[in-house]
Amino acid sequence: MTPGTKRRDARAFWLFVGPFLIGLAVFAYLPIGWSAYLSFFDARNTVTPTQFVGLDNYGHMLTDEPFLASLGTFSVFAVFIVPLTFVLSLALALGVDQLRFARAFFRSVFFLPFACSYVVASLIWKTSLFSGVRYGLANTVLGLFGVDPVAWTGTVHPPLYWIVLVTARLWLQLGFYMILFIAALQRIPRHLYEAAWLDGAKPGWQVFRYITLPQLRATAVAVLLLNLINAYQAFDEFYNIMGDSRGYPPFARPPLVYLYYTSLGSGGQDLGRGSAGAVILALIIALVTLLQGRVFRFGRAS
Amino acid sequence: MQQRNRRSFLALAGMGALATACGSNTGRQGTPPPSTAYSAGPPPSDTPKVTLQQWYHAYGEDGVQDAVKRYAATYPGATVDVQWNPGDYDSKIVTALQNSKVPDVFEAQVKIDWVRQNQVVSLDDVIAPVKDDFSPAVLATQTVEGKVYGIPQAADTQVLFYRKSLLQAAGVQPPQTVDELIDAAAKLTKDGVKGLFAGNDGGVGVFTGPLLWSAGLDYLKNGNREVGFDDPRAATALAKLHTLNANGSLLLGAPADWSDPGAFIDGLAAMQWTGLWAVPKIRDAFDDDFGVLPFPRLDGTGAPSVPVGAYGAMVNAKSAHVAEAKAFVKWLWVDQTQDQLEFATKFGFHVPARQSLVGRADSLKSGPAADAARFVKENGHLVGGPVWTQQSNTALSDAVAKIAKEGADPVAQTKTAVEVAKAELKRLFG
Numbered sequence: 001m002t003p004g005t006k007r008r009d010a011r012a013f014w015l016f017v018g019p020f021l022i023g024l025a026v027f028a029y030l031p032i033g034w035s036a037y038l039s040f041f042d043a044r045n046t047v048t049p050t051q052f053v054g055l056d057n058y059g060h061m062l063t064d065e066p067f068l069a070s071l072g073t074f075s076v077f078a079v080f081i082v083p084l085t086f087v088l089s090l091a092l093a094l095g096v097d098q099l100r101f102a103r104a105f106f107r108s109v110f111f112l113p114f115a116c117s118y119v120v121a122s123l124i125w126k127t128s129l130f131s132g133v134r135y136g137l138a139n140t141v142l143g144l145f146g147v148d149p150v151a152w153t154g155t156v157h158p159p160l161y162w163i164v165l166v167t168a169r170l171w172l173q174l175g176f177y178m179i180l181f182i183a184a185l186q187r188i189p190r191h192l193y194e195a196a197w198l199d200g201a202k203p204g205w206q207v208f209r210y211i212t213l214p215q216l217r218a219t220a221v222a223v224l225l226l227n228l229i230n231a232y233q234a235f236d237e238f239y240n241i242m243g244d245s246r247g248y249p250p251f252a253r254p255p256l257v258y259l260y261y262t263s264l265g266s267g268g269q270d271l272g273r274g275s276a277g278a279v280i281l282a283l284i285i286a287l288v289t290l291l292q293g294r295v296f297r298f299g300r301a302s
Numbered sequence: 303m304q305q306r307n308r309r310s311f312l313a314l315a316g317m318g319a320l321a322t323a324c325g326s327n328t329g330r331q332g333t334p335p336p337s338t339a340y341s342a343g344p345p346p347s348d349t350p351k352v353t354l355q356q357w358y359h360a361y362g363e364d365g366v367q368d369a370v371k372r373y374a375a376t377y378p379g380a381t382v383d384v385q386w387n388p389g390d391y392d393s394k395i396v397t398a399l400q401n402s403k404v405p406d407v408f409e410a411q412v413k414i415d416w417v418r419q420n421q422v423v424s425l426d427d428v429i430a431p432v433k434d435d436f437s438p439a440v441l442a443t444q445t446v447e448g449k450v451y452g453i454p455q456a457a458d459t460q461v462l463f464y465r466k467s468l469l470q471a472a473g474v475q476p477p478q479t480v481d482e483l484i485d486a487a488a489k490l491t492k493d494g495v496k497g498l499f500a501g502n503d504g505g506v507g508v509f510t511g512p513l514l515w516s517a518g519l520d521y522l523k524n525g526n527r528e529v530g531f532d533d534p535r536a537a538t539a540l541a542k543l544h545t546l547n548a549n550g551s552l553l554l555g556a557p558a559d560w561s562d563p564g565a566f567i568d569g570l571a572a573m574q575w576t577g578l579w580a581v582p583k584i585r586d587a588f589d590d591d592f593g594v595l596p597f598p599r600l601d602g603t604g605a606p607s608v609p610v611g612a613y614g615a616m617v618n619a620k621s622a623h624v625a626e627a628k629a630f631v632k633w634l635w636v637d638q639t640q641d642q643l644e645f646a647t648k649f650g651f652h653v654p655a656r657q658s659l660v661g662r663a664d665s666l667k668s669g670p671a672a673d674a675a676r677f678v679k680e681n682g683h684l685v686g687g688p689v690w691t692q693q694s695n696t697a698l699s700d701a702v703a704k705i706a707k708e709g710a711d712p713v714a715q716t717k718t719a720v721e722v723a724k725a726e727l728k729r730l731f732g
Contacts, residue, residue, distance in 0.1 A: 045400060154555050
């Protein structure tokens with residue numbers, strides 16, 4: 001390779017990668033750094049604070065009942081959504097992958113919701129499917145069985161709003177994880193199945209348990225990690241389904257929604273405490289991700 | 303994402319709005335106060351005009367946008383660019399005020415933190431000639447520690463709408479106390495119709511203030527220096543919302559929230575708490591088969607109430623043209639009374655911010671609208687106010703939600719909110 005070629009390659013590299021790096025620096029790293037800076041200041045209604053408060057904002061957020069409750073909300077959500085998404089997307093992948101006809105069609109059908117805006121989906125879920133009046137779709141179905149209309153998002157005992165939140169996210173993201181699993185399934189060497197067959201393994205559960213599942217381990221761990229991180233970062237469907245123009249109820253309020261109201265709430269912006277909460281949340285996500293990766297031995301050879 | 307409109311912005315800040323200006327007026331009227339920067343008036347015609355950026359949130363009524371643009375276009379002292387802002391306007395304003403010179407003029411309700419951060423300028427000199435013309439409750443929405451930071455553009459209020467025929471059929475009298483309201487809501491709940499609609503959050507958002515006022519309490523008291531609901535009666539009043547939520551008489555999960563009269567018009571509820579702006583649609587649907595009431599009193603020592611709010615025209619302290627912006631605000635919101643009247647009453651039902659204009663508003667002279675205008679005068683209360691911070695509001699709102707929806711202990715929850723509000727007052731006033 002001549003020096004000229006190297007220079008051309010370098011130019012091409014920076015031409016294509018440079019804009020993205022600049023975007024990343026300006027819109028990701030700079031705000032993250034600035035947010036960390038703000039977290040040590042009394043930054044009410046200002047992004048250029050002068051009053052250094054040390055770790056006060058962290059102390060406040062770590063003893064702030066609504067923030068701690070929001071972490072609890074996330075935990076409940078994660079308990080529902082992570083295993084459900086994992087099992088259902090894997091089941092969908094297995095089902096679609098074994099189809100002998102219209103496989104592409106069903107793959108597209110299940111993947112399409114992923115392209116839908118969370119905001120649009122949330123509004124459809126809130127106002128059409130799970131509307132509390134008698135002509136909401138869910139209530140129409142219940143009405144056929146003589147059941148009175150149910151206020152899905154407004155009923156706390158039992159917490160029916162979880163049905164709305166969880167189903168909305170499942171519909172939105174199952175297809176994406178299904179595609180990941182399908183890609184992983186198609187990478188499993190056929191000869192493994194043939195060898196298993198020759199060794200007398202029974203088709204079905206036995207093959208799935210001892211051949212398919214171990215081969216999916218890397219993808220499965222990635223799906224779990226992504227799922228968990230996404231659950232931590234839940235915002236759109238919660239904000240649009242549970243919130244209204246006056247604010248947001250204390251139940252089913254995940255961390256990002258609470259931090260949004262703290263940092264950017266109309267009328268007053270406490271960017272110091274909001275930033276401290278964001279840093280705490282980022283650290284929790286990093287810690288949990290590392291632990292989860294270690295437990296599942298993510299990244300190591302099978 | 304919520305689209306803020308002329309009805310729902312009340313939701314967030316708990317206030318109403320209105321705007322003004324005039325088409326044919328050629329300039330300012332009267333003699334400006336001598337000591338103010340803007341008192342020099344519009345520049346001579348040979349001086350290049352400055353350009354002012356003016357922001358509004360997206361009003362829902364047809365015609366408002368054209369009207370405010372027309373008002374701005376006829377201002378002789380500057381070129382005024384009107385920006386219409388759909389979406390989360392209040393957050394956008396708060397963000398813009400932090401380091402931006404834009405907008406020069408905008409509508410909002412002042413918050414004490416904006417004043418402490420020197421983000422807005424006092425308009426005492428602008429409002430001085432007509433200050434007494436504003437009702438105290440409306441002016442209070444824009445006043446921090448005795449200084450006025452916004453010229454109220456129009457006032458909105460919320461009232462209890464009820465179907466006369468449905469109450470008559472159920473043998474229910476229009477409720478005068480909170481217990482009567484609960485009883486009426488229960489009796490009116492039948493045949494697929496709920497007794498009352500007060501928002502999909504079960505009244506948490508709209509009834510918190512009225513419940514405090516019903517017991518003779520408030521958000522803050524003593525010149526905003528003390529918590530106004532540090533009182534056992536607060537827990538008693540707020541606990542009533544749990545009764546309403548628990549007995550199945552509230553409509554929940556309606557397609558549109560409390561600010562839209564859709565649920566009431568569609569016959570989903572016999573009574574609805576919504577804004578005065580809903581009168582035209584409700585009259586179209588029911589003719590005269592409806593009435594309006596203030597929120598009832600808790601008991602003999604309480605009082606009926608309606609919330610009052612108003613967006614005010616404010617000036618960004620970081621504007622490069624503060625003097626010119628103040629001159630424009632004075633021209634538009636102090637001098638141009640005919641346009642203020644049009645802004646308040648032509649595009650929907652709102653109460654002019656100035657008392658002298660209320661009597662000139664034909665739409666407020668009879669029927670439920672006249673009743674509501676009277677309620678504003680006799681029973682109007684400010685929701686929260688400039689010193690009521692987001693932190694305090696979240697704490698109280700959470701407490702009321704837990705009491706109403708989860709049946710949490712009202713005394714303990716109220717105390718929690720009181721402590722947060724006290725801490726906020728300590729932060730602000732030491």
